[in-house]
Amino acid sequence: MNRRNFVQLLTVGSGAAVSGLQLSFNGSSVAATNLPNSHAQELRADVVIAGGGLGGCAAALAALRNNLIVILTEETDWVGGQLTQQGVPPDEHQWIETHGATQLYRNFRKAIREFYLQNYPLTEAARSQQYLNPGNSAVSRLAHEPRVALAVLFNMLAPYLSSKKLTLLLEHKITGADVTGDKVRSLKAKNLRNGKEVVLTAPYFVDATELGDLLPLTKTEFVTGAESRQQTHELHAPEKADPNNQQAFTICLAMDYVPGSHNIIDKPKDYDFWRNFTPKMNPAWSGKLLNLNYSDPKTLIPKALGFHPEGMPTGQALNLWNYRRIIHKDNFLPGTYAGDSSIINWPQNDYFLGNLVGVSDSEFKKHVNQAKQLSLSLFYWLQTEAPRPDGGLGWPGLRLRGDILGTEDGLAKYPYVRESRRIQAVFTVLEEHVGADNRALITGKEKDNTAADFYDSVGIGYYHIDLHPSSNSNNYIDFASLPFQIPLGALLPKRMENLLPANKNIGTTHITNGCYRLHPVEWSIGEAAGLLTAFALKKKVLPQTVRDKLNLLEEFQKLIRSQGIDTHWPK
Structure with missing residues (x-):
């Protein structure tokens, strides 16, 4: 089955997933039923897992291979979390190819490489690599397209979906919980497409959400x-605790480069703000955020970065184009790609003007929208004002690639948290x-x-x-x-x-x-x-x-x- 078919299977309407369903629960067949005095349907399983990111998928696969019946919910229409819906190529350690991760994770990585080997027109040089890296990125030993990870994950889940040991509720958000004492009895999930609710009941519940959403809902400390x-005695902890001091999140963006083309987007509405924005940091930031300089993470000394979308050397500076590149055209037969594809997840589009944890829905949306404006402003700056090695400004051949992330705007489906x-x-x-x-x-x-x-x-x-x-x-x-x-x-x-x-x-x-x-x-x-x-x-x-x-x-x-x-x- 090719990648498109996998993705189509995965993203079909999630509302049908709870209609007329029969589940096996602790060895017996239990029909989905309506709760008394409620329009919500009830589904039962051995374990309910909220959140279809990498942790949620891994939890589901582990439970399923040990003969449990599983319900897995996911807010977006993609599983895979930071690797797919958030658009972040894997950050891993230097021993990852042989040890330092589970066998299932290594199998997953191997399947991604096999997907490229079986479906893509790779060069002989690329095929002969022991560890194929489709993007040849600077940060990851396996930088690849989010849709390929999506296809592979669905391939791993598909047998359990077919046997009805797994119920996958896409575009469902957990909105409530029934708790008695120290036990969770059920969760309530809302279908984000049609507003219908379903009650999920099980002996066990797993919080694999990106923000730990089940914890306040279940009154878990x-x-x-x-x-x-003073609390932790950690060497790098601050003198004063601050529950609102949280790391930046990022709205990642996908792009490719077509030499000689003109793809400049409309000027983002907040571009003037972000173009002139200088972070107020302690210790100080290196200057304006939209710049090819940043604070070196280890020394905090200003450090120069480079950018060249044809992958050319940029002196001693890191070429940001290569940093999270997911397709390197030289790995593929001539004519396959007009240029490379890359992901923007850089210091310049980290958003730190507000938090996503512990805020109202309106505050959440406000910060997400502002973070989207930051990423689009950075992209527009690259198209129009980024300094080129030849002394010119901007790269108009840069092109937004929403299809890579399954969106229309070129931005990831969900913030990288x-x-x-x-x-x-x-x-x-x-x-x-x-x-x-x-x-x-x-x-x-x-x-x-x-x-x-x-x-x-x-x-x-x-x-x-x-x-x-x-x-x-x-x-x-x-x-x-x-x-x-x-x-x-x-x-x-x-x-x-x-x-x-x-x-x-x-x-x-x-x-x-x-x-x-x-x-x-x-x-x-x-x-x-x-x-x-x-x-x-x-x-x-x-x-x-x-x-x-x-x-x-x-x-x-x-x-x-x-x-x-x-x-x-x-x-």
């Missing part, structure tokens, strides 16, 4: 923003556990290169601690971390018994979220959450009990290792 140094609500967890990962400098202070070893060993590890990951400019005017915070583990305690809310996180909402701090928030780690968190629900149901115990009882924990860790999840980094 959570934190937002930055903790103080770097920080969400975080559960108050049984165990919270601190900088002293994973930060290189803080770890050395704790251990007394200047060259200590080992993160904390968690007895309850349910996965591993790695990324440097990377916090983008914040809504409270903090400049970058970017420093070394160590290859780390994912502790089970960070997936367990302190009080709620049957709700698990599967995204950026686990028990981290504002600081450590910076290394637990990227693609393969989110996937690992989701896969562990999906397996935990299956194990808890089979053993008829609560997830907390799995951690509390050593024999159960060892059995669970043995199970997840048998399913391709490493709990320790190789020595």
